[in-house]
Amino acid sequence: MPLVVDSPIGPLGVTLDGETVVGVRFGAATAGTPARHRVADELAAYFGGALTSFTVPVELRGGSAFERAVWGEIAKIPYGEMQTYGAIAAALGDPGAARAVGTACNRNPVPVLVPCHRVVGAGGKMVGFGGGIDRKRRLLELEARVALEQAWG
Numbered sequence: 001m002p003l004v005v006d007s008p009i010g011p012l013g014v015t016l017d018g019e020t021v022v023g024v025r026f027g028a029a030t031a032g033t034p035a036r037h038r039v040a041d042e043l044a045a046y047f048g049g050a051l052t053s054f055t056v057p058v059e060l061r062g063g064s065a066f067e068r069a070v071w072g073e074i075a076k077i078p079y080g081e082m083q084t085y086g087a088i089a090a091a092l093g094d095p096g097a098a099r100a101v102g103t104a105c106n107r108n109p110v111p112v113l114v115p116c117h118r119v120v121g122a123g124g125k126m127v128g129f130g131g132g133i134d135r136k137r138r139l140l141e142l143e144a145r146v147a148l149e150q151a152w153g
Contacts, residue, residue, distance in 0.1 A: 004028050005040045008047050008142075009135045012112070014039055020057040024110045026131040043112070049146040052079040054113050061109060066092075070104035077118040080147030082140065084122055106130045112139070 002013035002025065013028030014021060014037070021039050038056050045051035060071050073088045085105070089097040105116040111130060117139040121127035129136035 002028060003037055003040065005043050007043060009131065009138055012043065014043075017059065020059045021110055021113060022059050022061055024112055026111070026135065039113075046112070047142065049142065049149070052143075052146065052150075056113070058110050058113050060114065063104070063107060063109070066097075066100065067104040067107055070101050071108055071114055074105065074108065074116050074119060075114050077115055079115075080143040082118050082120045082124060084124075085119055086122060088119065102128050115139075118143075 002015045002023065005012045005014055005028075010026060011028040013023070013025040015023030015025075016037065016039075019038070042051055042054050042056050046054070060068060063071065069092050070088060073083075073091055077083050085098040085101040086095065088101045089095055092101075094100075101119070105119050106128065108114055108116040108130070111117065117129060117131070117136045126133050126137060
């Protein structure tokens with residue numbers, strides 16, 4: 001049974017293999033085991049605006065070679081910034097693969113920790129997100145607010 005981490009975007013189900021996070025799921029049943037793990041502390045700090053980079057070990061399991069490559073690119077997107085599906089496709093050498101990038105984002109096994117919410121449509125359009133557009137918007141708003149506070153004190 002996964003750990004359950006309460007968050008402002010709803011309960012998150014976190015699956016661990018030892019100390020390593022191998023899964024995060026939106027809308028976890030609240031009947032799960034209450035989180036008593038470093039990932040719960042880091043997620044609380046992230047949602048509180050005090051953490052901009054996770055240090056908990058994460059392992060991306062499964063996925064095709066293309067999906068793993070997409071997840072690797074997503075992991076490089078800096079906190080508070082966004083990248084388009086098309087730009088990620090181009091970075092992977094296939095500029096026409098924006099839809100495939102979107103599918104790979106949807107299959108990201110550890111959302112939030114590997115920030116697929118930072119991937120947007122052309123022109124910054126809010127499209128697609130496994131956790132729903134409202135969660136995506138809230139995550140991006142949190143990061144934008146914190147990034148501005150850090151930049152301007």
